[in-house]
Amino acid sequence: MRIFSTDHKVIGLQYAFTSLAFLLLGFLLILTLRLHLAWPAQPIPVLGALLGESRTSGGVLLPEFYLQLGAMHGTVMVFLAVVPLAVGAFGNYLIPLMIGAPDMAFPRLNATSYWLYLLAGLVMLASFFLPGGSAQSGWTSYPPLADFATAGQTAWLVGMFVLVLSSMLNSINLIVTVLQLRAPGMTLMRMPFFVWAMLVTSFLLLLAFPPLQAASVLQLMDRLAGTSFFLPSGLVTSGQPANVSGGGSPILWQHLFWFLGHPEVYVLILPAFGIVAEVIANITRKPLWGYRAMVGAALFMGTMSFIVWAHHMFLTGMGPALSGFFQITTMIISIPSVVIIASLVLSLSGGSIRFTTPGLFALGFLPMFGLGGLTGLPLGLAATDIPLHDTYYVIGHFHYIVAPGTMFALFAGIYYWFPKVTGRKLNDALGKLHFWGSFIGMNGIFLPMFIQGLAGMNRRLYDGGRTYQTFSGFDGSLHGQAWSAVFLGVVQLFFIVNLFWSLKKGARVSDNPWNSTTLEWATTSPPPAHNFDPALTVYRGAYEYSEPGAPRDFTAQHQP
Amino acid sequence: MIIPYTTERRADTGMTNVTLGMWLFIASEVMLFGALFSAYALLRVSATDWPPGRDLLNLTIGAVNTVVLAGVTASAWRARRSPGPQAGRWLAIGVLLALAFLGLKGWEYSSELGAGLRPATSTFLAMYFTLTGLHALHVVAGIIANVWAIAGISRVTDAMTAGRTRSLALYWVFVDIVWLIIFGLMYLL
Numbered sequence: 001m002r003i004f005s006t007d008h009k010v011i012g013l014q015y016a017f018t019s020l021a022f023l024l025l026g027f028l029l030i031l032t033l034r035l036h037l038a039w040p041a042q043p044i045p046v047l048g049a050l051l052g053e054s055r056t057s058g059g060v061l062l063p064e065f066y067l068q069l070g071a072m073h074g075t076v077m078v079f080l081a082v083v084p085l086a087v088g089a090f091g092n093y094l095i096p097l098m099i100g101a102p103d104m105a106f107p108r109l110n111a112t113s114y115w116l117y118l119l120a121g122l123v124m125l126a127s128f129f130l131p132g133g134s135a136q137s138g139w140t141s142y143p144p145l146a147d148f149a150t151a152g153q154t155a156w157l158v159g160m161f162v163l164v165l166s167s168m169l170n171s172i173n174l175i176v177t178v179l180q181l182r183a184p185g186m187t188l189m190r191m192p193f194f195v196w197a198m199l200v201t202s203f204l205l206l207l208a209f210p211p212l213q214a215a216s217v218l219q220l221m222d223r224l225a226g227t228s229f230f231l232p233s234g235l236v237t238s239g240q241p242a243n244v245s246g247g248g249s250p251i252l253w254q255h256l257f258w259f260l261g262h263p264e265v266y267v268l269i270l271p272a273f274g275i276v277a278e279v280i281a282n283i284t285r286k287p288l289w290g291y292r293a294m295v296g297a298a299l300f301m302g303t304m305s306f307i308v309w310a311h312h313m314f315l316t317g318m319g320p321a322l323s324g325f326f327q328i329t330t331m332i333i334s335i336p337s338v339v340i341i342a343s344l345v346l347s348l349s350g351g352s353i354r355f356t357t358p359g360l361f362a363l364g365f366l367p368m369f370g371l372g373g374l375t376g377l378p379l380g381l382a383a384t385d386i387p388l389h390d391t392y393y394v395i396g397h398f399h400y401i402v403a404p405g406t407m408f409a410l411f412a413g414i415y416y417w418f419p420k421v422t423g424r425k426l427n428d429a430l431g432k433l434h435f436w437g438s439f440i441g442m443n444g445i446f447l448p449m450f451i452q453g454l455a456g457m458n459r460r461l462y463d464g465g466r467t468y469q470t471f472s473g474f475d476g477s478l479h480g481q482a483w484s485a486v487f488l489g490v491v492q493l494f495f496i497v498n499l500f501w502s503l504k505k506g507a508r509v510s511d512n513p514w515n516s517t518t519l520e521w522a523t524t525s526p527p528p529a530h531n532f533d534p535a536l537t538v539y540r541g542a543y544e545y546s547e548p549g550a551p552r553d554f555t556a557q558h559q560p
Numbered sequence: 561m562i563i564p565y566t567t568e569r570r571a572d573t574g575m576t577n578v579t580l581g582m583w584l585f586i587a588s589e590v591m592l593f594g595a596l597f598s599a600y601a602l603l604r605v606s607a608t609d610w611p612p613g614r615d616l617l618n619l620t621i622g623a624v625n626t627v628v629l630a631g632v633t634a635s636a637w638r639a640r641r642s643p644g645p646q647a648g649r650w651l652a653i654g655v656l657l658a659l660a661f662l663g664l665k666g667w668e669y670s671s672e673l674g675a676g677l678r679p680a681t682s683t684f685l686a687m688y689f690t691l692t693g694l695h696a697l698h699v700v701a702g703i704i705a706n707v708w709a710i711a712g713i714s715r716v717t718d719a720m721t722a723g724r725t726r727s728l729a730l731y732w733v734f735v736d737i738v739w740l741i742i743f744g745l746m747y748l749l
Contacts, residue, residue, distance in 0.1 A: 103579040172584045180577050206588045211595035221690055226680030244713055247683040256595055281594045
């Protein structure tokens with residue numbers, strides 16, 4: 001396996017291991033932060049000493065480093081871990097296999113996009129060692145604060161610029177591959193739902209990320225060339241009038257950021273829907289309920305996601321006409337999510353469900369995403385968003401979507417497709433421990449956030465709200481969250497050990513161990529250099545499970 | 561390994577991979593410049609005063625550059641319609657014209673900076689330098705792509721070259737349209 005390979009499977013695995021490493025880093029950042037929030041006055045054992053005097057004082061996190069942890073946790077998790085894992089790893093590895101293609105449409109471009117991603121990640125990592133540390137103005141980098149932040153913010157902007165280039169190349173490649181390289185007979189409506197989800201995701205990456213690139217260029221100009229794109233006239237910093245020309249608008253950044261930021265939410269969730277759909281069809285041994293409706297919902301969701309962004313900005317003082325528009329579109333965009341989740345739940349009915357490890361993660365995804373989605377509705381309406389804004393309620397809401405939501409789906413995908421990648425299975429007992437441990441750990445962390453947030457506790461409070469008497473009753477839940485985070489970390493060891501142990505020692509399985517219908521299972525495990533020899537022809541839809549009259553309970557897509 | 565539909569069209573989409581990829585790239589770029597033009601609109605609408613561009617900028621150089629860039633696009637389209645070696649000649653003419661565009665732009669920048677007109681001076685100039693700078697980067701990228709296509713003529717098949725010149729023609733039209741908008745917004749309006 002060459003390092004500078006252009007094979008989509010090698011690049012997919014490079015994406016997978018890099019993004020899993022970033023996932024672990026993002027988790028360690030927030031674990032440190034949660035330990036600090038639980039016991040803000042006490043030194044953090046071991047870690048406190050390792051971090052050094054520029055970041056801690058006697059083992060207690062300095063406020064500046066606390067802010068770096070929060071900002072970089074968000075950045076690393078969203079941009080360097082979850083999206084590259086979902087789109088870079090799963091997309092690259094599976095899309096050509098699922099549509100019967102020999103590789104991606106542009107193999108060299110594919111390799112370029114991985115190396116740009118790695119470069120962006122390394123720039124972000126290196127920023128921790130700059131004077132003043134990494135970016136610390138939140139993962140959203142709101143100006144004017146971000147315009148005046150330490151050098152780490154410049155690294156953040158440069159990293160983001162490179163990352164958008166990488167995701168643009170990757171998404172062009174995925175779209176062209178899906179539209180152009182489908183095997184004979186693979187019509188659009190015969191594609192697995194996962195492929196549809198990735199197609200919509202790629203369009204979102206292609207069209208929503210460039211405005212963030214534009215915004216990061218403008219913020220770089222503000223920081224390096226002294227312009228005032230985001231700095232209003234009459235700005236005072238540290239008691240001194242800022243020496244800038246003024247005339248800019250901090251709100252402009254928010255518009256550009258959230259124009260990316262909201263489609264980004266669907267970039268995080270659509271691949272998860274796709275993976276869960278594949279796994280659920282397989283474990284229920286039934287066709288997906290409402291495949292066509294799900295495809296329509298994914299397309300509608302993708303389109304709508306471009307006109308809901310300002311529901312992140314109800315507090316900017318927008319007029320009732322504008323806020324009314326965004327409240328209506330936000331309520332509308334909840335419909336396609338409900339269509340997809342309802343279809344997945346209805347798919348379960350009447351199935352004889354196999355509770356495999358990927359199956360457990362996929363089933364766990366449904367209620368967790370449901371909780372995240374339903375708690376989002378009050379945030380989409382200005383009247384309820386205004387008191388909830390910037391509280392832990394918001395954090396709880398979007399973590400239910402992304403952590404036990406998307407992450408569970410991605411874990412389901414890893415357990416499900418590991419046999420295809422290696423020819424071996426991940427250990428089931430360790431996998432089930434991983435699932436139940438993660439389920440308990442994640443709920444232990446995120447469920448209390450709703451209560452804390454409803455009580456008004458703000459996010460980003462350095463001492464976990466101890467300064468305010470109102471929040472004095474939350475010691476118990478903060479301790480519980482910290483212990484849950486530690487527990488969650490310990491449980492992930494089962495996964496890490498399982499992953500590396502099974503690579504070498506896992507039980508060998510056949511090419512199609514789950515008795516699945518889709519094309520990736522029609523080739524050997526691992527697949528050969530150009531995937532299919534001879535090339536396949538597709539004769540049927542993606543989910544022909546338990547067809548009456550068929551010899552087995554699944555009829556593969558390439559069977560005549 | 562040969563990837564299908566690199567040079568021949570796929571029947572149901574009617575396109576080659578390269579053409580579709582280039583259209584998607586342009587769609588992405590439209591969003592990039594669209595975001596910047598939206599920023600321009602928002603900042604200009606909320607500005608207390610906004611200088612007419614022709615008072616600060618050199619309208620003559622701007623107008624000449626508009627013609628020069630139109631020449632680059634025209635040569636890219638001639639390259640698209642010409643077989644192998646001739647396509648290379650037209651692409652080379654495009655490179656020379658694009659270099660002339662950058663030279664004129666550099667001259668204009670230096671006279672502006674010499675007159676104390678810097679990005680930090682006003683929001684108008686900040687917008688001017690950002691938009692034209694980012695556009696100039698696209699011209700640089702186009703020059704590199706043209707040179708790469710010229711170098712490839714003797715190495716790859718004629719069908720591959722034809723695909724490359726088709727994409728380059730699309731790209732230069734896009735770069736030209738962006739310039740026309742920038743010229744209108746910064747120099748004329």
